[in-house]
Amino acid sequence: MIILAYKARIIDRYGAIAALPVGFIILYFGSILWFFVLLIFFITGSLFTKYKYGQKQNMELAEHNGGARSWKSVVANGAPAAAFAILYYLSHNNLTFTLSFTGSISFALSDTVATEIGLLSKSKPRSILTGKEIDTGQSGGITIQGEIAALTGSLLIGTMCGLFLSEGTFSQIRVILPAAITGGMIATNIDSILGATIQAKYKCLNCRKRLEKMTIHCNLPAVQERGTSMVDNNVVNLLAALIGGVISASSI
Secondary structure, eight states, X not given: OHHHHHHTTSBOHHHHHHHHHHHHXXXXXXXXXXXXXXXXXXXXXXXXXXXXXXXXXXXXXXXXXXXXXXXXXXXXXXXXXXXXXXXXXXXXXOHHHHHHHHHHHHHHHHHHHHHHHHTTOSSOOEETTTOOBOOTTOTTEEOHHHHHHHHHHHHHHHHHHHHHSSTTOHHHHHHHHHHHHHHHHHHHHHHHHHHHHTBOEEEOTTTOOXXXXXXXXXXXXXXXEESBTTOOHHHHHHHHHHHHHHHHHTTO
């Protein structure tokens, strides 16, 4: 499966290496159905990442390497889910950690689709902190389209988890679905808050364009404008995925 994902450019070479232990842990400590939910996230997230990729590329906002996920992205989105699978196993299949797993994956997909659809919004995003318009692609910005996409993503994961992880009981489905939506949506917006506050932001000294990464722009190295240098988008995603898991688990 990982080889197919690599061939389809869903993940790059190092992403495939990182995906191997993450997938194995979820398959072994969770179940094949847990792994299937993870697979749904990676495939759906990749499709949205590649959606109108050329347009995003022209905007200088597309994911690098054709949208293939790097090892950092795999770890940021998959490690929390793997950790919750281990806790699920150690707790003798406690529903709390099923919900934690659901919340982390729900966030991961909600955040991905919110970002990819939000980038294509005709109206500029607004800061989640101030409500003022900010440049498209800046962390901390939200759009109506992005919020709707996030809700759709959390609903998809919640539905899949409700069907596959509920052990066939309607009472668990009634718990898992709202937990996924709550954890996914709240964590997605917390991700935006973290992106607006602690994530490192850079600026091109020549054209003054704000950038999300330390890079070369206009043949000049970008300089850090604010945030914490060790905190990039992947670190923020990792924190938000853990938060999403905790929020979903707290819903029971």
